[in-house]
Amino acid sequence: MALNEKEKSCCCATDTDILKQVAAIASKWRDRPDMLIPVLHEVQKVAGNGIPKDVAVTVSREMRVPMSQIYGVETFYAFYSTEKRGKVLIRLCKSAPCHVKGAKDVLDAFEKALGVRAGETTPDGMFTLETCECIGVCDVSPAALIDDAVYGDLKPENVSELISLLRKRA
Ligand code: FES
Numbered sequence: 433m434a435l436n437e438k439e440k441s442c443c444c445a446t447d448t449d450i451l452k453q454v455a456a457i458a459s460k461w462r463d464r465p466d467m468l469i470p471v472l473h474e475v476q477k478v479a480g481n482g483i484p485k486d487v488a489v490t491v492s493r494e495m496r497v498p499m500s501q502i503y504g505v506e507t508f509y510a511f512y513s514t515e516k517r518g519k520v521l522i523r524l525c526k527s528a529p530c531h532v533k534g535a536k537d538v539l540d541a542f543e544k545a546l547g548v549r550a551g552e553t554t555p556d557g558m559f560t561l562e563t564c565e566c567i568g569v570c571d572v573s574p575a576a577l578i579d580d581a582v583y584g585d586l587k588p589e590n591v592s593e594l595i596s597l598l599r600k601r602a
Contacts, residue, residue, distance in 0.1 A: 439533060446486045446516075453478045455489050458494035468505055476488045478544060481517035481560065488514075510564060518553045518560035519602050523577040524586075527566040534535070534588075535574035539563065541588035545595050558602060 442504055446454075454475050461467040471491060472483060479487045491563050504523045506512035524530075524539050554561040569575045571586025578598065586594075 439506065446484060450479055451486065451490050456492045460493045461495055463496050465501065466494065468495065468497055468501065468519050469509075471495065472502070472505060476512060481518065481521050482516040483511040483601050484514065484516055518558050520559050520576075520598050521562065521579055522559060522598075523562045523564040523567070524550070525565070525567050525573065525577075526563040527570075529566070529570040530573040530575055531571040535586075537588045538574050538576075538586045541591035542595075547591050558599065 442527055446462060456524065457474050457478070461471055468491075475487060475491060476483055483491075483502075483506050488499060488506070491497070492499045492502055503514075504510055506514055522542065523541065524535060526535055526539070539550060542561055546554055546561055548559070548561055550561050550563050564577065567577050569582050569584055572582075574586045575582060575584040576586060577583075583594070
């Protein structure tokens with residue numbers, strides 16, 4: 433299935449090289465719908481921390497999986513996004529144990545340091561700040577998942593330094 437003209441000319445269209453990488457990943461699992469979740473996980477990493485429509489269309493075509501199934505997976509699981517996100521994905525836990533240990537103050541510090549609210553991406557495309565439910569490390573709350581790494585015992589006064597480190601690493 434080829435992209436229609438509107439998708440090709442969209443200002444938000446995914447880079448051709450990235451779509452080629454997506455096709456290479458997905459084509460390895462043609463007619464294997466059981467592999468959709470790990471494929472989407474891998475694809476999301478190369479496609480800007482998200483699975484926008486042209487990326488989903490590529491996966492659908494290469495795996496021969498219906499778009500409805502892809503859409504169902506990416507909207508059911510919180511770890512997928514239908515939009516591109518920042519290069520670094522910060523997910524702050526907002527569940528009760530983290531909340532009582534000061535997660536809101538940590539979130540405020542991130543929002544202030546990054547200049548965005550939860551759910552937004554910095555204008556330079558570097559960081560997306562999100563909140564999430566328990567990530568299973570309540571013993572080190574307040575905690576966050578930053579990309580695939582867990583950060584615990586977060587303190588508002590350490591947030592700026594952490595952002596600087598993440599920026600250098602990215
Ligand atoms: S409540 Fe935050 S990690 Fe469990």
